[in-house]
Amino acid sequence: MPKISLSPDAVQREMKAFSEKLYNADKNLGRAATLTPGCSERERVFSIGNVGLYHYKPLTAKSNATPLLMVYALVNRAEMADLQPDRSLIRSLLEQGIDIYLIDWDYPNGADRLRSLEDYINRYIGGCIDYLIGAHSIDAVNLLGICQGGTMSTCYSALYPEKVRNLITTVTPIDFHTRNDMLSHIFRHVDVEALVDGDGNLSGDLLNLIFLSLKPFRLAQQKYVELINGSDDPATVEMFMRMEHWIFDSPSLAGQAFKDFAKQFYQRNSLIAGDVEVGGRKVNLKNLTSPVLNIFGRDDHLVPPSASKALADYVGADDYTELEFPGGHIGIYVSGRAHKLVPPSIVEWLNAR
């Protein structure tokens, strides 16, 4: 027999309480509706077209002389790493003396549709690194890549190992054809050429739908039921609204870059085969000899751990460390547990090198 033990009184109380929360949710959520992510002070120090390099204002004396350049994915915005003061990877690193720069990809528009993966890796990441090398009179920078930004950073590090002192990858896909990679699986038969030819850039709305479709019941329904339940707690509501803003503040993907990435990485899985081509050069991960710290989420549904851990099998670095975080793709940056564990681990690892 089913193990349902409902009493009419309890259910009636539950539904009444939920209705009342629903009724009051408007006021509570309305107050938080204008909250946006991003809390640390920063300054634009360098630009290449509409792509900007930002320097975060230090909060304490430097613990590491080498600046850390953060490279975010082309999907969504980098504010997720700086959501709010108590849930900010960037702020935590600043507080521990890391000198942080971040590339802001801005919002590609129709005129950016010809921007390619080569542009992102060589022109933008390379341009920003060259700027930092010149501005700080150094030979190499520390590089931290997030998700797709980690994949691009990995490519850059393999192409120009002399300019990367240490590489940190977070929730970064390397092997795109692991058994449980749902995103890769549903994208296997998509005609990327036709998609980009029809859309120019790949719209952020379509991307959102695809990401939501990976867990539709949780992400499109249960999440909002949970929100109503927690709507009388201002802190919960504020964080939810910042997250919600971040999730749906989705830039479009430059058409050509998306085409390059989807075909070479998601469909052909060329990175681990050494067949990815950037600016006429093959990316050989064996050339990546800088020390590597590879951080991934144990419960990541977008980039399964197996997709990230593959880096160990292909990288040329002797100094390679893995860090498995008990959380999901986003939780690694915004959860309270992550906030306590991930930034100190990064700083400790960096300062030991």
Next chain:
Amino acid sequence: MSNDPFGQFSNIFASEFAKHAGAAAMKAWQEALKSSFGATSFSPDSFGLGDGFKTWFGEESADNTNASSPFDYFQQFLRQFPGAGTAGLGAGSDFLQFGEYIQKYLDMFAAGSDPSKIAEQMSSAFQQSLDQLSGLSASPWMNLFDKNAEGMRPDVLLQSMMEMFGSNPFENGISPSEFFSAIGNLGSNDFTKLKSSAAIGPAREWQIAMQDVVEAADRYRQAQARMQQHTAATFDGASKQFWQELGHGEQELTSIRGIYDFWVDCAEEAYAENVMTDAYSRDFGESINSQANLKLKWGALLNRLFEMLNIPNRREVDGVIKNLSNIEMRLEEVEQQSNLGNNELALTNAAAIRELKKEIEALRIEIKTSAKSTVKPTTQTAKKRKSKKQASKKTGDGVRDNKKDNSKARKRSTKSKPKDSRASEFEIAKITNAN
């Protein structure tokens, strides 16, 4: 309002799809629940029910809005969030409906209704829901075609376009009547006929372009129907799993929320199982590909039309973008060369300045020597000169010196690095080292 009608079109397409699919999906799973509920041999006692449930919202809070119930109120509330809206719409209300369904059927059991009749009623409702799902018009694109199956009436087309764009996209260009009259006069006024008509005569190219659109729409419709079958299969699987596991699990569910969460777990599991099949991957690909193809064919037709009316179209804008991109790249190259040139010039100048300084210094010495031929420079003066020389050298070769310094610093850092990087410094769940 976006300045990019194509982008806007795409966005609305996506959101409309989500809205319709989401609503239909919710209805289907609710009906699936009802069906499954009836198909099992529950007795009212198993739920601990006596007199059944009374009104859920009898003591509803005073309402100072136009909403007549929490259900309406939630709908109003969620509409405030256009970005999240379509995907999230109905979440709270669906939860309430979920509770209402449970109440309704528990009441029927409690009232002693024949379980087989209740099951039959639920199955029927479920089937109706699936029928509705499979007949779902996936988007305004399809509405546009559906509405015009009897002929390309300009007013209906305009209305459809207005619904999709939210306003008249041609307000700064040609008048809508000109636009649609132009299409309407191009050939057959019947899509079915159009599709099979031989393309001959002066409007041949136009006709082919329109036939392409019709064929693309057919392909898209078929692809969406296959995706709807997957959706139905997911709900079917989720429903079976829900009741099977509920019957055999150790878990005790004491609240509507608990039942709901358990349902979501089952649904996600069934969904993932279906998604990871090869058939799903192929059908998903085809749904995206057919949509892209439909857009392309539509775009080709509109490009042709806009060109005829001397309105900038995608082809023209793409050409401008390519030119702009080439100019940008060329500009960057020129800037780099210019910077390089400046650097070379600066280096040459610096070397010349150093030489000149040396000459000046030598002349000063010569002057001093000739003026005070018997007086040798003091030690203090010599030290100063040395210091100046060093400063001069540093200025001229500062970058290289700094690099050397850094290089040394790094070597020191490398030496101080622990030999075994596997040392477990982190207090975390797991650290592994591949080497």
